[in-house]
Amino acid sequence: MSDSLAAVTAPAVCAEDVRVTYRGRTVVDVPSITLASGQTYALLGASGAGKSTLLRVLGLLERPTRGRVLFDGSTVRTGDLVARRRIAAVFQKPYLLRGTVADNVAYGLRLRGISPAERAGRVAASLQRVGLAGWELRSALTLSGGEAQRVALARALVLEPSFLLLDEPLSYMDPLLKRSLSVEFAEILAGERITALYVTHDQDEAAVVADRIGVMREGRIVAEGDPDTVLGLPADPWHASFVDMEPSLPGRVTASVDGLAEIAVDGVSVYATTGFATGSDVLLAVRPEDVTLWESGVQMPAGSARNRLACVVEETLPRGGSVRVVVRSGGARFAASISRASAAELGVAPGSHLVASFKATAVRVRLLGG
Amino acid sequence: MHVYIQAIVDAFVLLFSGSGEVWPVVGLSLAVSGTATLIATAIGLPIGYFLGMSRFAGRGSLILLVNTAMGWPPVVVGLFVYMALSRTGPLGGLALLFTPQAMVIAQVILAAPLVAGVTTAAIGSVPRDLRLQLRALGASRLQEAFEVLKESRRGVMAAVIAGFGGIISEVGAVSIVGGNIQGSTRVMTTAIVFNVNRGEFGLAMAWGMVLLGIALVANAALTMLQQSGARYER
Numbered sequence: 005m006s007d008s009l010a011a012v013t014a015p016a017v018c019a020e021d022v023r024v025t026y027r028g029r030t031v032v033d034v035p036s037i038t039l040a041s042g043q044t045y046a047l048l049g050a051s052g053a054g055k056s057t058l059l060r061v062l063g064l065l066e067r068p069t070r071g072r073v074l075f076d077g078s079t080v081r082t083g084d085l086v087a088r089r090r091i092a093a094v095f096q097k098p099y100l101l102r103g104t105v106a107d108n109v110a111y112g113l114r115l116r117g118i119s120p121a122e123r124a125g126r127v128a129a130s131l132q133r134v135g136l137a138g139w140e141l142r143s144a145l146t147l148s149g150g151e152a153q154r155v156a157l158a159r160a161l162v163l164e165p166s167f168l169l170l171d172e173p174l175s176y177m178d179p180l181l182k183r184s185l186s187v188e189f190a191e192i193l194a195g196e197r198i199t200a201l202y203v204t205h206d207q208d209e210a211a212v213v214a215d216r217i218g219v220m221r222e223g224r225i226v227a228e229g230d231p232d233t234v235l236g237l238p239a240d241p242w243h244a245s246f247v248d249m250e251p252s253l254p255g256r257v258t259a260s261v262d263g264l265a266e267i268a269v270d271g272v273s274v275y276a277t278t279g280f281a282t283g284s285d286v287l288l289a290v291r292p293e294d295v296t297l298w299e300s301g302v303q304m305p306a307g308s309a310r311n312r313l314a315c316v317v318e319e320t321l322p323r324g325g326s327v328r329v330v331v332r333s334g335g336a337r338f339a340a341s342i343s344r345a346s347a348a349e350l351g352v353a354p355g356s357h358l359v360a361s362f363k364a365t366a367v368r369v370r371l372l373g374g
Numbered sequence: 375m376h377v378y379i380q381a382i383v384d385a386f387v388l389l390f391s392g393s394g395e396v397w398p399v400v401g402l403s404l405a406v407s408g409t410a411t412l413i414a415t416a417i418g419l420p421i422g423y424f425l426g427m428s429r430f431a432g433r434g435s436l437i438l439l440v441n442t443a444m445g446w447p448p449v450v451v452g453l454f455v456y457m458a459l460s461r462t463g464p465l466g467g468l469a470l471l472f473t474p475q476a477m478v479i480a481q482v483i484l485a486a487p488l489v490a491g492v493t494t495a496a497i498g499s500v501p502r503d504l505r506l507q508l509r510a511l512g513a514s515r516l517q518e519a520f521e522v523l524k525e526s527r528r529g530v531m532a533a534v535i536a537g538f539g540g541i542i543s544e545v546g547a548v549s550i551v552g553g554n555i556q557g558s559t560r561v562m563t564t565a566i567v568f569n570v571n572r573g574e575f576g577l578a579m580a581w582g583m584v585l586l587g588i589a590l591v592a593n594a595a596l597t598m599l600q601q602s603g604a605r606y607e608r
Contacts, residue, residue: 065509085514093510095503101525112511159511169510 384576422493496529
């Protein structure tokens with residue numbers, strides 16, 4: 005797809021007052037959601053949160069019980085074939101049709117009455133961009149899960165959609181493939197400059213692909229913003245546990261010089277790079293990956309981390325290759341994610357006294373109630 | 375055993391001697407049941423597609439109705455069609471009673487629910503997500519229906535074969551509305567009944583063997599269809 009064309013046609017997608025009810029049970033209740041033109045919006049949430057239903061509504065695949073969908077400000081409906089043909093989708097399961105890879109990739113083009121000659125060229129180009137150049141004549145039903153999902157992506161991209169739906173496209177992949185494909189998807193989406201809606205329950209995947217993230221819970225969008233804020237500064241305790249953090253901490257800016265603020269948080273001082281003025285009431289949080297733990301009294305390398313807080317370990321939780329450690333300093337609780345080796349070396353256990361360090365730049369801050 | 379052997383020998387003689395008695399009856403059977411199957415498919419397929427695809431209040435009751443209709447006793451259907459076509463019936467003016475057309479009408483009523491019922495099951499087994507995927511690639515309603523039918527074509531073929539199999543072998547309806555008139559409405563099943571009553575086991579066995587042969591061909595076609603599908607699905 006040529007960038008100029010995509011930039012012109014990628015719609016801003018918006019939904020107003022959307023409610024979906026199945027047998028009296030409300031599964032989606034979203035007063036407003038806006039997907040900026042050409043950007044990738046990730047809907048993040050646990051299974052059953054209503055993400056896929058909202059995707060089907062925004063993608064004109066399902067009529068909501070109430071509310072409307074707008075492309076560039078104009079209302080569009082499920083029966084509107086012209087609007088629907090600006091959209092393409094990749095779902096959790098690729099659902100390839102019987103036949104060859106080329107038959108599958110060409111399917112949407114055939115529906116649109118594109119000539120065989122043009123189809124062949126576009127199919128070849130599309131397969132190339134998903135890394136399957138020359139796979140036209142293979143049987144679609146003998147592909148591995150990862151290959152099939154790439155074909156499904158090619159089948160969507162070949163249509164040159166201006167709005168692309170991706171519903172958990174990587175959830176059936178093994179972790180290795182998932183990592184590489186999520187990066188590839190992100191590159192392709194960024195390159196295409198199409199408006200995209202990416203539904204996932206995996207925050208790492210969302211962080212890689214999205215320009216903007218909405219967190220869904222029980223049919224509602226409970227947090228929305230840029231990935232850094234949504235994944236780094238939880239709005240409430242549920243949001244915190246969903247993104248694997250401790251709840252954000254309330255504090256007050258006690259000093260602020262040249263973009264560096266000192267914030268009093270429940271008996272401790274935390275330094276953060278923020279422009280909020282002295283006296284501002286703020287909410288702050290630190291991602292567990294940004295927190296390092298040290299033995300108390302050990303000589304730390306100079307100059308690296310501005311925040312060094314004496315703390316007590318409250319909980320430890322092994323997580324695959326790492327250990328999640330919750331520490332308390334004064335009244336403030338943070339989580340740290342450290343390697344198993346470090347945990348063993350430090351003798352981390354509930355009650356042990358350590359020092360937690362993190363950079364001022366790692367602290368996410370926003371105005372309380374802002 | 376002798377009676378069977380004698381009947382089978384007689385049957386072979388009749389089938390291959392070109393006596394002119396057997397094949398016209400076979401031809402009419404195939405014409406009546408084939409036409410009825412075509413019409414029943416034209417009626418039952420859209421109904422089955424609709425019932426398999428849609429979700430609406432009352433769908434369960436409609437499916438129950440179709441499933442019940444699949445088991446309609448042919449004699450009862452024959453009776454109803456007979457009454458409708460008889461001189462005092464609502465369609466008496468058409469003068470169709472004891473004609474092949476009357477037999478087609480009765481068999482359509484028997485076969486259409488079979489086609490609709492089996493199609494409903496076949497279409498219902500196409501995953502909803504596949505339909506969603508088709509729609510998401512820009513398929514119109516008609517294009518979606520075509521692709522869903524294509525994906526479930528084995529089940530749909532089975533529906534058509536079930537419809538044909540159900541009527542080619544029934545005797546109750548055709549004997550009532552056709553009357554088993556030689557050279558006009560005599561088909562294989564009514565002929566068998568007629569010949570058995572007259573003790574002509576050889577003739578009855580000849581048609582019985584043709585009927586069994588048709589059942590074999592129909593089943594072989596179904597089995598081949600299923601296996602050919604399996605080949606594409608690994």
